Amino acid sequence: MRLEGVEKVFDVRRRTGLFRRERRQVRAVDGLSFTVARGEMVGCIGPNGAGKSTTVKMLTGILTPSGGRLRVAGIDPSRERTRLARRIGVVFGQRTTLWWDLPLIDSYRLVHRMYRIPDARYRANLDRCVDLLDLGDLLDVPVRQLSLGQRMRGDIGAALLHDPEVLYLDEPTIGLDVVSKAKVRGFLRELNTERATTVLLTTHDLQDVEQLCSRVMVIDHGRLMYDGPPAGLHEAGGSERMLVVDLERELPPIDAPAPARVVRVEGPRQWLAFPASESAAGLVAAVAAAHPLVDLSVREPDIEAVIARMYAGRAGA
Ligand SMILES: Nc1ncnc2c1ncn2[C@@H]1O[C@H](COP(=O)(O)OP(=O)(O)OP(=O)(O)O)[C@@H](O)[C@H]1O
Numbered sequence: 001m002r003l004e005g006v007e008k009v010f011d012v013r014r015r016t017g018l019f020r021r022e023r024r025q026v027r028a029v030d031g032l033s034f035t036v037a038r039g040e041m042v043g044c045i046g047p048n049g050a051g052k053s054t055t056v057k058m059l060t061g062i063l064t065p066s067g068g069r070l071r072v073a074g075i076d077p078s079r080e081r082t083r084l085a086r087r088i089g090v091v092f093g094q095r096t097t098l099w100w101d102l103p104l105i106d107s108y109r110l111v112h113r114m115y116r117i118p119d120a121r122y123r124a125n126l127d128r129c130v131d132l133l134d135l136g137d138l139l140d141v142p143v144r145q146l147s148l149g150q151r152m153r154g155d156i157g158a159a160l161l162h163d164p165e166v167l168y169l170d171e172p173t174i175g176l177d178v179v180s181k182a183k184v185r186g187f188l189r190e191l192n193t194e195r196a197t198t199v200l201l202t203t204h205d206l207q208d209v210e211q212l213c214s215r216v217m218v219i220d221h222g223r224l225m226y227d228g229p230p231a232g233l234h235e236a237g238g239s240e241r242m243l244v245v246d247l248e249r250e251l252p253p254i255d256a257p258a259p260a261r262v263v264r265v266e267g268p269r270q271w272l273a274f275p276a277s278e279s280a281a282g283l284v285a286a287v288a289a290a291h292p293l294v295d296l297s298v299r300e301p302d303i304e305a306v307i308a309r310m311y312a313g314r315a316g317a
Contacts (some may be wrong), residue, residue: 001036001059001071001072001073001166001198002070002071003035003068003069003070004033004068005031005032005067005068005069006029006033006055006058006065006067006069006070007027007029007030007031007032007065007066007067007068007222008051008054008063009026009028010025010026010028011023011024012024028051028054028222029051029054029055029065029222030221030222030223031068031222032051032055032219032222032223032224033068033224034224034227036200038165038196038198039192039198040199040214040215041188041192041199041212041213041214042201042213042215042217043201043202043203043209043212043215043216043217043230044200044202044203044217044219045203045206045209045217045219046218046219046220046307050219050221051219051221051222052170052219054222055219056090056170056200056202058070058077058078059077059088059200060077060081060085060088060168061077061079061080061084061085062081063078064078065078072088073088075087085115086162086164087164087165087166088166088168089159089160089162089164089166089168090159090170091155091167091169091170093152093169093170093171093172093173093174093175094170094171096143096155097155098154098155098158100143101144102142102143103139103140103143104138104140104143104146104154105140107154107158108126108139108157108158108161111161112161115161115162117161117162117163121163125160125161126157126161129160129161130157132187132191133156133157133183133187134183135153135154135157138150138153138154148176148180149177149180149183149184152173152176152180152184153180153184156169156172156184156187163195165198166197166200167191167197167198167199168199168200169199169202170202171202172184172188172203172208173185173203174204174205185212188212189211192212199212201213206301206306209230210230213230214229215228215230216229216230216233218233218310220307225310226310231277233306233310239276239305239309240276240301241275241276241280241299242263242298242299243271243272243283243284243287243296244269244270244271244296244297244299245270245272245287245291245293246269246293246295247268247269247270247291247292247293247294248268248291248293249268250267250268251268252265253265253270254272254287254291255290256274256283256286256287257282257286259275260273260274272287276300280298284296
């Protein structure tokens with residue numbers, strides 16, 4: 001997959017009075033260039049409105065770029081959308097491609113026919129998806145009766161029945177509980193290693209990226225802000241995680257081993273910031289040795305915070 005200076009400009013008309021309309025241009029993607037090699041699993045993150053979905057839509061051929069050059073599996077997506085459809089799979093976390101009122105297996109049979117998948121290949125792929133995605137008990141259930149996590153696994157299965165070499169996932173773990181997230185991530189990891197399927201995944205969950213991807217791209221205002229390993233993202237942003245401890249009683253800010261420090265105290269609860277690139281284990285042990293703890297949790301930095309710190313770091317550089 002290769003993008004060279006890709007742009008997308010939307011013309012937006014807005015009513016500003018009874019008879020007046022204003023025309024405005026929104027530059028959703030602004031000169032994006034990157035290459036994703038066969039078999040890579042790349043995360044794509046950025047704040048709301050950064051241009052991620054617009055980029056994925058151009059990569060599938062749904063939208064035509066306003067400028068630049070774009071190739072997926074050697075194909076120009078907007079020119080040869082149907083040919084490309086046989087080579088790619090797409091999953092949108094926020095909406096399903098499955099038939100709502102039909103049992104899951106009926107949607108799969110329709111995909112089988114729509115893509116004219118040879119019978120033996122369809123059966124082999126179905127068996128593999130059922131096995132890895134744990135779909136055995138769900139095949140005869142109407143899609144509307146599936147939980148969000150089950151439906152997401154069903155959607156991923158549907159996107160893979162025709163053996164695509166490239167898979168786009170837009171927010172694949174959105175709204176899922178911890179167990180369902182782990183199942184989906186486990187499957188994607190397996191798919192990527194076993195089949196060398198190229199995966200581009202957009203997400204708001206930094207853990208998706210940290211657990212799945214060796215490379216992450218940060219997009220903001222339609223531009224590439226960062227392209228490298230997830231650990232480097234924390235270094236570039238200098239981001240911090242938070243250890244939240246509930247002490248047995250109210251205390252003044254406790255002494256924490258540097259560089260960790262208390263940033264907030266509320267009754268017996270204290271918040272300790274520490275570098276996201278470091279393990280929490282040593283800090284937890286040090287705090288627990290000095291003060292009896294009732295409870296604790298570790299909070300991950302959110303994407304907006306990481307990006308904000310990245311800007312701050314650049315401004316100060
Ligand atoms: N069809 C459209 N017409 C006009 N403007 C659009 C259209 N689609 C997207 N935009 C604008 O382009 C910009 C980028 O939107 P996009 O949906 O690609 O962002 P995103 O990074 O996917 O955000 P999110 O994380 O919220 O999904 C936004 O300012 C959005 O309002």
